[in-house]
Amino acid sequence: MVLSPSPAPVSLANRDAGRNSNRNPLRWRGLIETYRDFLPVSDSTPVVTLLEGNTPLIPAPAIAARISRGVKVFLKYDGLNPTGSFKDRGMTMAISKAKEAGDKAVICASTGNTSASAAAYARRAGIKAFVIVPDGYVALGKMAQALLYGAEVIAIDGNFDRCLEIVREMSENYPVTLVNSLNPYRLQGQKTGAFEIIDDLGDAPDWVCIPVGNAGNICAYWMGFCEYQEQGNSTRRPQMMGFQAAGSAPIVMGHPIASPQTIATAIRVGNPASWQKAIAAQQASGGEIKAVTDEEILEAYRILAGEEGVFCEPASAASVAGLLQVKHTVPEGATVVCILTGNGLKDPDAAIEHSHNAIHSGVNSDLESVAKVMGF
């Protein structure tokens, strides 16, 4: 018996381009194929992909209820990318272009996610990956990834900002290509997050809340919203609401922070590379860049997992913490998207340490004892 494929649902043309297979018209082919017309690739670009992108936009009723006034909240769960963070959007582009150029090695500085992503995509491309990280400040899951993907992991006695200085100089003096967000292909890939949000909602939201670390992603999203509108795919642009961790908030403070501190190690950045560009995006969009405390971040982290069932890493929860901090200023009936940049499994130590839930340990191995603990 021959099974005929079910008809493709009506959706936007650009999305359909990524679902172009005879046998399964719904098969996702990664963000470069899907948004090829919007990206600096050609037929001769070898596409290095792990089928990143196409992440869910999840309604968040428990968070919306805290704001009320008809506000709708969605979570762009980019922690569901192949290596568990939004970095894969940029890395598929950066590594494809590195391969196209014949590069043999790439390098990045990282608080963890960039290194995991660079390691995975580089190895898939047959390119060597070097990652420079701040010793002792990379979450467990991220370090595990970089090692297993086979990167050369170099942990230095210095923070992320120092790591970035080193890799910049390294890429100027040695045959290694920089794949931090200073590499313009990274932001090109990351802008597709904005395209997906518009494709899902049918138009741009009113607000986008986003964590800010090295400040590349807020710029990438803004670029995506602007380009998609210029091409007639949306009628408006959102206000970009960026949130830094209070102990690592150079943009908010107006000066670099020599020793940034925060539980959200992913955004522990004292001198962001895209500082001025991020301010330009914030201003052009009519948004704001503000600071959230570690307590606010952890509260949002627990609400996301405990009430929405969405497990993100602490830095990602900064977007929701920020939204809740400024909830009284959200326009009535607004649609808000919070970007959840990384998966909760990246940082299991933070989850165990900051959960308000405890393991019932030392329970006897008989039915009665277990039932008693269960409250029966």
Ligand code: F0G
């Ligand atoms: N959220 C997560 C989970 C991140 O890993 C990062 C950045 C950000 C937000 C901030 O994005 O830097 O574009 O403003 N992580 C970098 C890294 C610094 O090395 O993985 P940004």
